[in-house]
Amino acid sequence: MYAIETNSLTKFYGKSRGIIDLNLRVKEGEIFGFIGPNGAGKSTAIRLFLSLLFPSKGSGKIFEYDIVRQSTKIKQIVGFVPSEVHYYDNMKVGELLKYSSRFYKVSLNSYFHSLIETLDLDLNRKISDLSMGNRKKLAVIQSLIHKPKLLILDEPTSGLDPLMQNHFFDIIREANENGATIFFSSHILSEVEKFCHRVAIIKEGRIVSEDDISSIKEKAVSRVSLILKDNKLKINLKTPGIISSEKINNGNSFLFQGCITDLLKELSELPIEKINITEPSLEEIFIHFYRDENMEGKK
Amino acid sequence: MSKNLILKEMKRNLKDFLTGSLIIISLLLMTMGMYSSMEENMALISELYSKMPKFLLEAINFRQDQWTSILGFYLTYFVYYIPLMGSVFSIYLGTKILSNEEQNKTAEFLLSRPLTREQIISSKLLVLSFYILVINILAFLAGMISCGIISDWEINIHSLIVLHTYGFLLCLFFGVLGFFITVLMKRAKAIIGTGIILVMGLYFFDMIIRISNNFKFLLYLTPFKYLDLRILTQNYDFEVWRLIVFIGSSGILIFLSFMFYRRKDILI
Secondary structure (H helix, E strand, O other): OOOEEEEEEEEOOOOOEEEEEEOEEEEEOEEEEOOOOOOOOHHHHHHOOOOOOOOOEEEEEEEEOOOOOOOHHHHHEEEOOOOOOOOOOOEHHHHHHHHHHHHHOOOOOOHHHHHHEEEEEOOEEEHHHHHHHHHHHHHHHHOOOOOOOOEEEEEOOOOOOHHHHHHHHHHHHHHHHHEEEEEEEEEEHHHHHHHHOOEEEEEOOOEEEEEHHHHHHHHOOOOEEEEEOOOOOOOOOOOOEEEEEEEEOOOEEEEEEEOOOHHHHHOOOOOOEEEEEEEEOHHHHHHHHHHHHHHHHHH | OOOHHHHHHHHHHHHHHHHHHHHHHHHHHHHHHHHHHHHHHHHHHHHHHOOHHHHHHHHHOOOOEEEEHHHHHHHHHHHHHHHHHHHHHHHHHHHHHHHHHHHHOOHHHOOOOOOHHHHHHHHHHHHHHHHHHHHHHHHHHHHHHHHHHHOOOOOOOHHHHHHHHHHHHHHHHHHHHHHHHHHHHOOOOOHHHHHHHHHHHHHHHHHHHHHOOOOOOHHOOHHHHHHHOOOOOOOOOOOOOHHHHHHHHHHHHHHHHHHHHOOOOOOO
């Protein structure tokens, strides 16, 4: 049995595209990354899982339950952290958590108190006074109080500082070790790489790749930017793996997918003033690696 | 229904209910408080009104013979406080109780709890109906007590009950209509204002048609037509067809609300 299983799940908003023919298989107990740029259809897919939206075509199941006909049973076993947290502003943190817990008929036990302590959240603060980060913490806690079998996280780390992000990942890993399946939607590739077992990449409403994280890592690329001491100098690098090089002020910038040691060895012989190696944006990765696959898929 | 949601909605809409009740009841009591002083100058006021155009008097629900009794006087102002202000309050609450979740984007939270759409809609409708009922009961009590005190309790309380029951059913209809419109709208922006404009528009439409000699049949298009305001006539009582119109139309709107909301996409 899959934790999430969709068959040609499609959603159109009138004529606008939401998602098209989404076929996902998320195994029970895994941490599954769902990655794509903003507007790719990640939130639409999640809202279909939770019956906030209804499919235009296709079907889906969460564990054995149909996402349209048995949504109440699904929500009983699912915890959800939305990308943008909107709760009742005039409520206090503690009131909202009690209100939420009553729907699941659970009491706020020691596990709940440990979450509050770890994420350092004040139960007496009004929701309207909370920062974006604190709202996110509240969303994380409310998603876990009923110990869900499936945790759906939609851009969960946005708004959390790095220290809180570490606490957050520890909490999610612990939930996973205790049996929860994690569906992790993000547009940050490095986050998904670190955290997930498998990943699906969505672009313009379609899945363009679904793979183990190791396969994705094989496609890992870096953006290398060089500033040369002599801006008139033209360079012609021989190291294999250089993709789409372009001229920038006083130097070059290119995507690199290959042996970084070999590249650095070659670069050390050049008159370089400054070198910058960064992770490329997700959009760049899509453009260079998944566009062709997507086109082939469409054919 | 969900007890948790009902309690939350009761608390969430309490302020609006208290404000609405306070305005309607205080205006009603203030008006009745003026009766004694107006009674002394009734001849002068009647003369003043007699100089006004008939269609205008009809429009503001003033009839000279009506003013000679306390119930007639009460009726003159009742139409502003319950059929008009009560309906405005009802459609305001009816549109707000559901649209707020989408406007404040809390619908995502509510709809990801283990509740059926039917539970959400029935809980909210219950709270809406409860507040409309209570505001009407309070208005009835205020009306009955003030009329009773002024007339040394020489009033027909049954007639007041009938009048206020029609008022309640009209308010309930508008509350449910507001709810239904919200369900129907793809996005719930500006729906509260639209609802209030709808009630006011229908009220003035009813008023204009009433004073015109032609197009009287158009009155059947406004819910106000189905109110029976002939409180001063003998044998004033409930009329089954009117009850069927109000209860039936509200029932249909509730049924349709359930139908549409079951499969409504929540766009946040």
